[in-house]
Amino acid sequence: MASIASARYGKDNVRVYKVERDEKTGVQTVTEMTVCVLLEGAIETSYTKADNSVVVATDSMKNTVYIKAKEHPVTPPELFGSILGTHFIETYSHLTAAHIKIVTHRWTRMTIDGTPHPHSFYRDGAETRNVEVVARKGKGLGIRSGIAGLLVLKSTGSQFHGFVRDEYTTLPEVWDRILSTEVDANWSWKTFPNVAAVTAAVPKFDKAFDDARDITMKTFAEEDSPSVQNTMYKMCEYIMEAVPEVENVDYSLPNKHYFEIDLSWHKGLKNTGKDAEVYAPQSGPNGLINVTVARSQTAAKL
Secondary structure (H helix, E strand, O other), X not given: OOOOOOOOEXXXXXEEEEEEEOOOOOOEEEEEEEEEEEEEEOOHHHHHOOOHHHOOOHHHHHHHHHHHHHHOOOOOHHHHHHHHHHHHHHHOOOEEEEEEEEEEEEEEEEEEOOEEEEXXXXXXXXXXXXXXXXXXXXXXXXXXXXXXXXXXXXXXXXXXXXXXXXXXOOOOOEOOOOEEEEEEEEEEEOOEOOHHHHHHOHHHXXXXXXXXXXXXXXXHHHOOEOOHHHHHHHHHHHHHHHOOOEEEEEEEEEEOOEEEOOOOOOOOOOOOHHHOOOEEEOOOOOEEEEEEEEOOXXXXXX
């Protein structure tokens, strides 16, 4: 006998752009998002018995995203995701959970002749602001916020030595190297009971994003990093200090390698060690380092 262990379905890659116009100042603000909606609940018969009576059409999900974007603020994405998720579990009695993922694409306002332009923007890199909201019937709203695609590099201030050396090791120890990575950082909030609680916390979401981004870049830039592992752990600690409402922080950092090129074969040209100036960027293979740091659970005193 076979049975369904888990099932969810929905609409992915719903692209949404919203413009907000301040009629008094003429300033416009734009937000571009890619939204994914996945639903869970009493939907097993749609798989096992071809019973479509339990299926909310994915076209309906797409249209709901557009309508709710018109009816409500889309920023911060934590609030919009909570509004969407709550709508689905409250509107359809047979659904028990809604998973909402929002990727906000970066548009930065242009500054022209020293003045911010009222309605012109540019794409400031591939970095995105990501939010995942899970709305569960009777269990509140779980929210996970994050940064992805933030590409950073420093040409010195990184080292790596003292690691395990054995018959499989060819990597030399280094006390000064190039360090580059593409930041994927996320922080999980304490569970919110409802949309009203999320609304009350709205000012905290943008600040947490700005703090996490600033902490990531400041720590990356200023620390003489002994390893990616240690540096990312410190980033997690600093974010939890800055945002008390966050329960845990995780980072995934690929180590994008830049290798020295030995040019001594050409007229004795020195380009290694302290003389290195020209490097070969590597597309792969690369190191990949992950960590999740949670708040310590203090044992209750007897």
